[in-house]
Amino acid sequence: MTLAAELDNARPEKLLAPVLSAFWDQPDSWTLETYERHEGYQGLKKALAMSPDDLIAYVKESGLRGRGGAGFPTGMKWQFIPQGDGKPHYLVVNADESEPGTCKDIPLLFANPHSLIEGIVIACYAIRSQHAFIYLRGEVVPVLRRLHEAVREAYAAGYLGRNILGSGLDVELTVHAGAGAYICGEETALLDSLEGRRGQPRLRPPFPAVAGLYACPTVVNNVESIASVPAILQRGKEWFTSMGTEKSPGFTLYSLSGHVASPGQYEAPLGITLRQLLDMSGGMRPGHRLKFWTPGGSSTPMFTDEHLDVPLDYEGVGAAGSMLGTKALQCFDETTCAVRAVTRWTEFYAHESCGKCTPCREGTYWLVQLLRGIENGTGTLADLDKLNDIADNINGKSFCALGDGAASPIFSSLKYFRDEYEQHITGKGCPFDPAKSTAWADNHKEVTA
Template sequence: MTSAEPAEKLLTPVLSDSWDDSRPWTLDTYRRHHGYEGLKAALAMPPDDVIALVKDSGLRGRGGAGFPTGMKWQFIPQNDGKPHYLVVNADESEPGTCKDIPLLFANPHALIEGMIIASYAIRCDHAFIYLRGEVVPVLRRLHAAVAEAYGAGLLGRNILGSGVDLDITVHAGAGAYICGEETALLDSLEGRRGQPRLRPPFPAIAGLYACPTVVNNVESIASVPPILSRGKEWFKALGTEKSPGFTLYSLSGHVTNPGQYEAPLGVTLRQLLDLSGGVRAGHRLKFWTPGGSSTPMFTDEHLDVPLDYEGVGAAGSMLGTKALQVFDETTCVVRAVTRWTEFYAHESCGKCTPCREGTYWLVQLLKRIEAGQGVDGDLEKLLDIADNINGKSFCALGDGAASPIVSSLQHFRAEYEQHLAERRCPFDPAASTVWADGPRPGHQSATEREVHA
């Protein structure tokens, strides 16, 4: 794959291959696209060989961290006398991320087939899908697809005459972002308040109901059947050496044609923009996120960074969920970061002090700066608070809240300083809460609000 290659040839529709078909969510359509052939291949192999095949393929988790999927399966202890569980994390909540929900809505059987294969490999007879509860149409479609699979003998007792049993339970969460963290998800699934657990022990040893558990992302599991049906060499021929395979890139924001673009790992934003018609007409790229709002932002200097785990990491960010949010020059960086930080402050579970208190004070400072009430020392205070959160909170939510602040100050410090110097938002003067000779009538400053509180 080279930059001179035609943009349209970069697309590798695998999971999205049937999305344009009539009723792609049905079992009949999925089977027309070679559905459940990977399952037949898996059932003809010993479970350990399935794990080895997935491990050798180089498939890495598509949920953010990029941990090798086969290795995660391999961690499950065998002959321990305990039930084993597979839990699929479908609690897609990261701002800008929109790949798992469209995949489940259009092609739920890809996930179900992958779950059967994974469950067979780790010796699991009960698997769970933890779905974000707000997406009711997807919940209904998942229930219908699971019922179809039961009716076709693909779930339940003695699947396809193999002697393998598996039940799948679809569970709707209550809309907490923190439940996207795997141990908080497990607590929620057990009926408790969703909060991260102390690790070790890790889920592979003591997960759901204190039993060995594999927690995988939707796209990770859905990517397994093609590996079984087409072979690991086919999969490794896509992508890069250390980040093989295909993936779904969610392109949103100020682009001509936003949407899902399935391509090999290692493509660049420049190539994806060529596919999507570029930044909206008459505007230019200002900044973008490679993996959702919790990843350090990039600028137009990073257009040619390979979008794989190593390339993005070497450039100073994380591939994350491959949520490419694009912002043009009309966007106020301070305002965008403030909105993201408000989200993280709202979604903090409150279990640990750095995240609970730190995100609150980050919001207060950012809102003050955006409103034109910032004072000297605010930027240093922002960085200090972010430093006290990053790497010191109980889970990665705190890191995600600190990342956009640190990276935006790295790339756009002058814009923050302009807010302080001009005592207004230069992108929207009418929104400023400060007049030239002082605050607007009836407006309370941040300090006054704190005093009255």
Template sequence: MTDTLTPVLTANWDQPDSFTLDGYSRDGGYKALPKALAMDPDDVIATVKSAVLRGRGGAGFPTGMKWSFIPQNDGKPHYLTVNADESEPGTCKDIPLMMANPHVLIEGIIITCYAIRASHAFIYVRGEVLHVIRRLQLAVAQAYEAGYLGEDILGTGFKLDVVVHAGAGAYICGEETALLTSLEGYRGLPRNRPPFPAVEGLYASPTVINNVESISSVPSIIDKGSDWFSGLGTEKSKGYGIFSLSGHVKNPGQYEAPLGITLRELIDLAGGMLRPGHPLKFWTPGGSSTPLLTHEHLDIPLDFEGVGAAGSMLGTRALQLFDDTTCVLRAALRWTEFYQHESCGKCTPCREGTYWLVRAVERLEQGEGTDEDLETILDVGDNIVGRAFCALGDAAPVPISSAIKYFRDEIILHSKNGGCPFDPAASTAWAV
């Protein structure tokens, strides 16, 4: 079973000096860089396209195709912005990656900037994770000292400067246009599109925005080839990815495996469910913004198509597992409260809709609601989705609407019993 794992980004995490230049270089780090710099930039893009690397930040858009959207010979500076503002509830892969292996991100940044003809790159990190910011700053300084950053990199004439930028802790800044607005020094609010960032992004110039794991996957593709990468995973979801298991599992953590692995396999790798006799009740395949699934979906392939066919999204592969001791309505309420708190307030559907969602779900959870409240919640959600400036509005109704889909009877019992009827001592009372 352990052969299922494919440690690439996580291969050296157990080494005490994995975060240093020496530790990274000892394990083959910066081997892909001279190879990439000897290629034509368009060939680098073609290699990433051929590997079919899809964005690891949640949307799954082909990375090489995104790079190719950058106009060339336009007389404008080009920028790369790495989205390291990991704030999605349950998502916890980029922070440990940057903490344990920051140089793989730096090497990926250099190769990416060479491919898109950019001479400036920014790593936008959550300001709360000061330890990660310091580690990134150390890695950038080491890369400058080694000649991997700065002027005339490896004698090729290519130059690149990298800035580690600390955000102010707003979930909305994980949305790419709000991130750019924040990076420019303004309040992080999403922008209208078009124009898209590839045409008019940071400082009104062509900009590529990629997730940490997406950029970090580039060196292995250049080093081992696109055929090697596309040989992993499934037919349409190629390669490997970091799956973050948290919640009611014996050994939570990061499991790097080919896309298409099942949750059942991952739970086995993690030593099984936490409490004997308490089975899996519900789980998120990609963080709280992805619709809940149940134990009936244990064997679906965890790739973009398989999870989509089951009615959810692969997202960031943040697998939050809840056993039958958990009240699904209480969990949905906590997530909904998060989205209300983190709404930037720019657009009315999200600002007002999230407020009323929380009020309605609170009434239900306290046993003061009615059956009609369920339809009201679904109606409010329908009036948010597709009507907001950014994806936060689309995500906000997801926890409660998917909870209603699978656990309507349990939610209704809250009202009938005048409060939460859930008995955590009963091992299978609410297993679905």
């Protein structure tokens, strides 16, 4: 039986796979006592009984892929670190979660920070590192405080510091609060910021695995990627590969938000569909239907209700024309103006562009000017081709992936909602504006009926 058939036949509660989120709802879930009560730090003990090379091979064989967006194999990234080079090695955890619609790493750190700390110690042992950093968004002060307390508990219990569990392993962990720039989610801009410089992407090569933090070999991993490692060690790679799909095994956190009845975190095997997630969460808000959604945040090409049954794994979403990204499932109903949504996203990218490269710096600015004109009814039909041309001059030609992310909603919205753009132009304004449109009034009646 195929995975899709198994999921179709399963009861709703069987579709979920709570691992990282298994005890988020328990009192004091963030404490060391609660974590140890749920097999905490058992994975570390198993890891320390292996050689570092065997540990890397084990994680590689599990098929764990990076949960931060690109889905690069985690074990392979660890394997890239050169050994015997005489340089210190560093592990940097990217907790600068800032993709619109993405809200998985911050809740994870708030409710279960020790899963990350245990994963960090395991990863440091694997790559022969004695110093790790967590780069966290500085705005989330409650999470920062809770993370500091978890690190203190780990030091006091002997899970951090010198001679961890009598193994001879030394690991120091530094929590760094960033100043709140979207660009610092890009790994090399994060490294520059961590070193005290302005956060801007670096030219590659050299890649971080060769010359990363302080020009030393560095692994940069997402919070969820590292936090998933202890469970793999504790329960076994076979358990992990029994979930998900062949090329995208395991469990992951899906962030369901927008016009849905029950927004929140849904931890499920890779390969589940949005239809199944909506079925178990109560669907769209009452009286409304899905119009468009993003599979991985606003920087991934949007989908429509035609894509409800696309498997939410890296291959399935890619084959359908988008990217799984951070699994930020933003759902919008028929009352949403696609042009307005894309305009707001593009304003965000223009504001967050670091300005280092011309395609992104200038391109996002002009995309905003055109979109604002179209939205308020002063644009022309020729502006639609201009939008497409400018997005094409940004996509794949900017210094980092921010430019690609800004171009994605332009391309996909023109593909699925070009008629809506044209209505703004020919109708001299937004057809969803209650002062201009009977369509909005009809939708409003549907809500109040």
